[in-house]
Amino acid sequence: MPTAEEFAALQQALTEATRRSESLAGELRVVTTERDLALQRLRALQGQLFAAKSEARSTDQKDLFLNEAEALAPSAQTQPAETDDEESTPVAGHQRKKRGRKPLDPALPRDIVRHELPESERVCAHDGHALVEIGAEVSEQIHIIPEQVRVLQHHRIKYACPCCDLSLKVAPVPARIIPRGLLTEEAQAWVITGKYQFGMPLYRTAVLLRRFGGDIASNTLAAGVVRIGQAVQPIINLLRDHLLDSDLIYGDETTVQVLKEPGRKAQTKSFMWAQMNGTGPPVRLFTYAPGRGTVHAQKLYAGIRRGVTLVTDGYQVYDAIAQDHGLTHLGCWVHARRPLIKAEESIRKEARSPDLLATRFIKLIGKLYRAEALAKDWTSERRHRLRQRYSAAVVKQIEQLLLKHLHAVAPSSLLGEALHYLHGQWPKLIRFLDSGTWPLDSNPVENAIRPFVVGRRSWLFADTVGGANASANLYSLIETARANNIEPYHYLVALFKRLPLATTVDDYEALLPWNIALDGL
DSSP states (O other), X not given: OOOHHHHHHHHHHHXXXXXXXXXXXXXXXXXXXXXXXXXXXXXXXXXXXXXXXXXXXXXXXXXXXXXXXXXXXXXXXXXOOOOOOXXXXXXXXXXXXXXXXXXXXXXXXXXXXXXXXXXXXXXXXXXXOBXXXXXXXXXXXXXXXXXXXXXXXXXXXXXXXXXXXXXXXXXXXXXXXXXXXXXXXXXXXXXXXXHHTTXXXXXXXXXXXXXXXXXXXXXXXXXXXXXXXXXXHHHHHHHHHHHHTSSEEEEEEEEEEEEEOTTSOTTOEXXXXXXXXXXXXXXXXXXXXXXXXXXXXXXXXXXXOTTOEEEOOSOHHHHHHHHHHXXXXXXXXXXXXXXXXXXXXXXXXXXXXXXXXXXXXXXXXXXXHHHHHHTTTSOHHHXXXXXXXXXXXXXXXXXXXXXXXXXXXXXXXXXXXXXXXHHHHHHHHGGGGGOSSSOSOSHXXXXXXXXXXXXXXXXXXXXXXXXXXXXXHHHHHXXXXXXXXXXHHHHHHHHHHHGGGOOSHHHHHTTSTTTOOOTTO
16 A cells, blocks of 8 residues: 555656656657648659649539539620531531641742653553643642851942042941841841740851851850840830830749859849730830849839739739839739649649648639639620629638638648738739729739740850840840731841831831831831
């Protein structure tokens, strides 16, 4: 029988053991949580490295309206038009399209190659009469003539007086975008579109030219590109004026590396800022800056009118721009959705279900986009009514789900980070409900910046700051021309020929992509 002292000692030991056990259990929970978060981030990183980059969802999420279809019944205006001209073959149960080669562009020039029978075979095998031509079976092939390098010799004719030696005249030098330049305007446009439209580095262009007899060093090509990038600055200034005069502007930025920048290491990342408008003639502008801070952004938006609508991702610098200039700032639902997809994909496939919190958010956001797709060709007034009647209710569901789970999820988890980003962007995300003209996301500017990102994979870096600025200007011209449905090569040829002759603001205005005349080139 234990004494009172022994019993108290046992009780104290048991209490300490229990406390120690609870402490170990708590530490185990912390370690387990940290392990799960680390595994989650590992799976997310593996997905970024090896998984498909498409953001398209699975087929079971295509019909996101369930029973709301009657509220969004398509009208005759939204019925898809029949545009497929291919013949079809009726088969029991479905229509099978007749396979065939796509017709070649009728605008392409045609050279006719006649294939005739030998004279000895143009005789009827039955009665011996001579065969007569009654037609032809026609088939077509694409024929490509490789680039040709030619030399233009400019002969400036000299004139003199036959009676005295006091009068001597020489025909003037034609105005050129690069005085005494080695390449013609057409050749410069070919080099520039090769790099900035098709992503071919200049050293590859130099190698390609050697195949056709044009032995030109890549440094010579680069020097010409930089000089032209500087010469087109008046056009870039006018494009910026038109952009800042728009009612809707998109903004984004991406990294670029400049090797030789004073005071900075070659490995330091700089930035290429992208801007585009949503109203008026399409403008796509790229601007180089050594950083990503507010001081650089302020220069890009200096002179913007108050009340303009700005659409960006969640980068905080744009908040300061909108506040300082009195802009209506819209958020991006695509950027709010991406972290949720990342959180969903970090869960093992066998553990995923439609009841996953991330999946529920993704489905609700999908409903917003399904409504926008349906109303794509509607008037802004009709689209606004749809947003007020339908999209606002979906947004309310997202908000309720967000507030319910915001503080119930570990903030350091992928889902926690996604929910806190969604919560921080919420006032800007729901602003699209107030108008039928405002977009849900900044996807247009991401699409506009994609050619630069794709080209960067080939040429990798800019050598100097001057080269980076020239690249920004030339990307701006090419992407603006494309946005106006103008072939960049033809636009650049016309611009390079006429730019040296421009002297007034009206002359430069006439050289903008939507004003320039391409006839006769």
